[in-house]
Amino acid sequence: MASNRCMNTSCPAPTSLHWTKGWPLGSAGFANLCLNCGSAYENLVFCDTYHSEEAGWRDCSFCGKRIHCGCIVSKSMFECLDYGGIGCTGCVKRSRLGVVRLVSELANF
Template identity: 45%
Template sequence: MASSSSNKSCLYCKDSSSDCFSNGWKLRNGEFAQLCNRCSHLYNTGRFCVTFHSKENGWRNCNSCGKFVHCGCIMSLGEYSLSDFHGVICTDCSRTECISPESESLIPLFEKVLTASDTGTQLGRFIIPKEHAEDHFPEVNDPQGIPMSVLDTAGNEWDLSFRYWIHVTSKMYVLKGLRNFIILNNLQAGDTVAFCARESDRKFVMDVRKSG
């Protein structure tokens, strides 16, 4: 959402002459970086790191098309995903190669309406209701949990962990490692995450539905 330029400057380039400022990436305090027209346009078109970070470390080639992507930078979180084997795949190739609802059938499992606790980036985890955890997730007997690879419908693959702790006399289940997923999708309390299984191999897929 754009805002007035009165007494403001771009968080990145410090320009204060812009006629309006727009939301960029999400900051640790939960607010969004306020960007000038130029920086906002570069960020929204995926050219921010190419323009400003070309001489910094962290650039890698997409395994599929060879395009350079800047890894480990909050400004480029939505520009790549991890490869199944080694390296990274740019978003364009991920959307082509990974299965989405339009290209392969997904089997609905359950939906989770997120709470404020689920959307906190410090913890970066979703609490999974016990009945859904035990009906749909792999069995976990070690409190340290088990690794899980989960897709989203944009073609990104997320390396997560599924674990539990004992609350009173019952198990409480959590899916951890979701900090960047929460930031990328700007998840807020009241948003819904639908968990599905890919028909071909039963791999988990997460789909986001914003509230309102």
């Protein structure tokens, strides 16, 4: 990767021998992360590890999981719901499948 510095400003060890690709950047490309930060990102615990005291945490309206809204790192982990609140992507996907099944069952009724 181009940069030899971890893009996580909270990283205690900003240099690394191994690099991983992180979240998509607004300016194109992907964040350059050291092995530890990249592992936290890949395991979906980056915000829990590095941003737990920051503002912007909300709960999934379905499962209650805490999600760091307004953070570029967790941008792809939730959707805003039509009726307010947020849902983690897994819960939103399951709820849409349930609606599709219900509509299909009603059509066959």
